[in-house]
Amino acid sequence: MDNKSVLNINKNYWDRNADEWFGVTSLPTYGVQFVTEDELKLFGDVAGKKMLDIGCGSGHSLKYHGDNNAAELWGIDMSTKQIENANKYLTECGYTPKLINAPMEVEYGIPKEYFDFVYSIYAIGWTTDLQGTFNRIASYLKKDGIFIFSWKHPLHHCVVVEEDKLIFEKAYFDENWFTQLLDDCDITLCNRKISTYINALGKAGFVIEQMVEETDKATMSSTGNLDNRSKKAKMLPLSFIIKARKL
Numbered sequence: 001m002d003n004k005s006v007l008n009i010n011k012n013y014w015d016r017n018a019d020e021w022f023g024v025t026s027l028p029t030y031g032v033q034f035v036t037e038d039e040l041k042l043f044g045d046v047a048g049k050k051m052l053d054i055g056c057g058s059g060h061s062l063k064y065h066g067d068n069n070a071a072e073l074w075g076i077d078m079s080t081k082q083i084e085n086a087n088k089y090l091t092e093c094g095y096t097p098k099l100i101n102a103p104m105e106v107e108y109g110i111p112k113e114y115f116d117f118v119y120s121i122y123a124i125g126w127t128t129d130l131q132g133t134f135n136r137i138a139s140y141l142k143k144d145g146i147f148i149f150s151w152k153h154p155l156h157h158c159v160v161v162e163e164d165k166l167i168f169e170k171a172y173f174d175e176n177w178f179t180q181l182l183d184d185c186d187i188t189l190c191n192r193k194i195s196t197y198i199n200a201l202g203k204a205g206f207v208i209e210q211m212v213e214e215t216d217k218a219t220m221s222s223t224g225n226l227d228n229r230s231k232k233a234k235m236l237p238l239s240f241i242i243k244a245r246k247l
């Protein structure tokens with residue numbers, strides 16, 4: 001499937017379902033049943049810093065940084081409805097964000113060598129052009145600027161739970177695009193290997209400072225009659241985070 005068709009399918013999903021995702025995948029949460037920014041403190045002190053959120057959704061992660069005294073809040077998202085929601089939410093909270101309604105696959109007048117932090121909470125994996133997206137993100141950052149992103153762990157996609165066993169159902173190596181139904185609407189994604197992310201970061205001029213694969217403490221200590229997701233989360237990470245620095 002060509003990249004333009006993938007973007008159209010996914011934009012349609014996000015425009016139709018934006019309200020259902022209002023504030024769902026946003027900082028301090030990095031992923032479901034996963035360690036949070038409250039514990040990890042990957043951003044450190046953002047006071048006075050310029051922030052760019054890739055796939056900013058409803059704007060809740062930008063608000064998190066605004067509440068921690070970040071100087072500038074920028075976001076890009078290809079969903080018109082998400083950008084409308086984010087604009088309304090952040091304005092009501094007293095912020096004046098700069099929000100851009102465009103795919104992360106294009107340059108859209110975002111300033112170069114400008115940001116202290118570029119980050120993305122559960123949005124990077126939607127890109128149809130990983131290397132180009134990482135190259136652009138590197139270009140937006142100042143030297144030594146930080147890029148942090150979280151996404152679904154590729155093992156989570158490959159493994160299913162059957163009773164008390166985890167079964168490998170899909171090949172970890174398969175990075176082909178697939179279409180599935182979510183909320184009665186098509187989405188198209190691919191499941192990239194961890195090495196694909198790491199190698200693309202290196203090529204874009206980043207050095208990796210930290211990678212996090214850690215289920216939250218509550219899940220790890222849970223016992224008794226667990227749902228399938230908890231059973232899985234106790235055995236493998238459902239999400240991962242990479243923190244990288246632009247050289």
Ligand SMILES: C[S@@+](CC[C@H](N)C(=O)[O-])C[C@H]1O[C@@H](n2cnc3c(N)ncnc32)[C@H](O)[C@@H]1O
Pocket residue numbers: 007010014021023024025026027054055056057058059060061062076077078079082102103104105120121122123126127128
């Ligand atoms: C799970 S949501 C992330 C929500 C966000 N972290 C928040 O705080 O609300 C994923 C977002 O990525 C956006 N998205 C998907 N594909 C995109 C693309 N190619 N370019 C830009 N945004 C994209 C969607 O519109 C959606 O808002």
